[in-house]
Amino acid sequence: MGGGWTGDSVHATEAVSCADSMKLMLSGIQTAASRVAEEMGVKLSEEVGYTIRFEDITNSELTRIKFLTDGVLLREMMDDPLLSKYSVIMVDEAHERSLSTDILLGLLKKIQRRRPELRLIISSATIEAKSMASFFDTSRRRLGRDGEENGPRKNPAILSVEGRGFNVQIFYVEEPVSDYIRAAVSTVNAIHDEEPMGDILVFLTGQDDIDAAIQLLTEDPHSRKQGLIVLPLYSGLPRGDQDLVFSPTPRGKRKVVISTNIAETSLTLEGVVYVVDSGFSKQRFYNPITDIENLVVAPISKASARQRAGRAGRVRPGKCYRLYTEEYFINEMSADGISEMQRSNLVPCVIQLKALGIDNILGFDWPASPSPEALIRALEVLYSLGILDDDAKLTSPAGFQVAEIPLDPLVSKMILASNDYGCSEEAITIAAVLSIQSIWFSDRGAQKELDEAKLRFAAAEGDHVTFLNVYKGFIQSGKSSNWCHKNHINYHSMRKVDEIRQQLRRIAQRIGIALKSCEGDMQVVRKAVTAGFFANACRLESFSHNGLYKTVRGSQEVYIHPSSVLFRVNPKWVIFHSIVSTDRQYMRNVIAIDPSWLTDVAPQFYQHQQLNPRPH
């Protein structure tokens, strides 16, 4: 390519993956399991099997090799804390450092103290191998909790996998860019003008960036090019639009996929030869003081940058254009970033550890320790929910029941409370809808139609009740995709809601929750929501003309999100499910409540005076 770039060369790091687009819809676990079964000449589900959330393809008598997700293995540990069924455990992709992987690594280290014969294999990208080895390094003898020195044990094998990618040549900009969207667009155009055929993958941060870049590439007459097929890719994109990126590129054309981080690890695009890396992604950050999680655009790590570059070397030698300087990459970019554990609300982690009998959460040996403030905040929240007792142990039965439900503990608490209010069927439906991205079919071009469709289901009580109306309509339609289409509802999302509902109903019955419908009494449904989410209560400011609310607990200024059915309705008291922060903090999924319920469900959390600052 022309001037403005400096060059370097690295080897792509990429594990083997499936090739044809049919298989791309399968998870890595499914493809890995089938491949191993095939090579061993055995039937999948017998000697070789796999387990993912909704699918258990194993046979307890026959299966010798089992592929599973870290989340499933953590669930198994609740019944079998020492994982006594397994003699060898291999943790793949350990460098990705997800919440579950970090918890798992900490627990495996603990298990090995009790089970020295257990063999561990940790597979990680090279860049992380050293820190992984030092985490498990048993030659650094440590004093156990009881003051007894631990004996020598075997260290796990750390496999650092460089994969089979082709060589990828790296280019950097010579001067920092001020606008990475424009820089990405002009880089795409330069590649198209000067480089041989091959698809281009561009990493930006979110839907807004992606839309802006696509507009520049397709509508601006100065930068529009012939022969480019420009496609967006992000998780919220309707399924049919997502599938377009997997269709083969017609001869003589060049495909340009403008993507979020979804293409960094979750989805694999074949045929990509050029990668354009903005150097940024959206990352979650948690503030334990305000108890609010924010999604912010932040610089990526070197590990991420290498992973992105590797996406260019899957079919032949490729090129990666980094929209930052080499000096920045070498001297300023962090090696592996801040782990997810250190950026998250820890309520879900803490309950998982408690359920596994880890009493000393603050002393747990994490691969990367979260802040004490975040841990203490999580313990406080769980205590106020009645899930932990004065000794920070799981309460019985509530704490153990909540731990059994595979959802955020606040949602699980709502389900538990719904048992007392006689509305568990409704609570389970709400929980299922809250655990997926959106039930609405998102199409920015048809915003008005979507708003009108929403009005058909809108409930005065709020979004949670609106979800119940939608689900009811879906069932009455015979789960029709046509009905979904007519009502701007995402059919795939509704199928998923149904699947999650079935799982939750099974679990509810197992832990002693009676499946019961309140037959339209929405007051009890709102009370059940309050019992789980009382900490998210907000009051409309008395003199507010623009819908300003303050959180009861932290006096944070928040507004109802325009996508909520309660937008502009502004009831005096509301409870939100989550916050999105832009220039304002917006509450998403909001329900109206009566403030007296707060003191009913959480007397220890809410003092009566707080709710009525000027009584009488």
Added chain:
DNA sequence: GAGCACTGC
């Protein structure tokens, strides 16, 4: 009247 990185149980 505005805007939702990504997994996963």
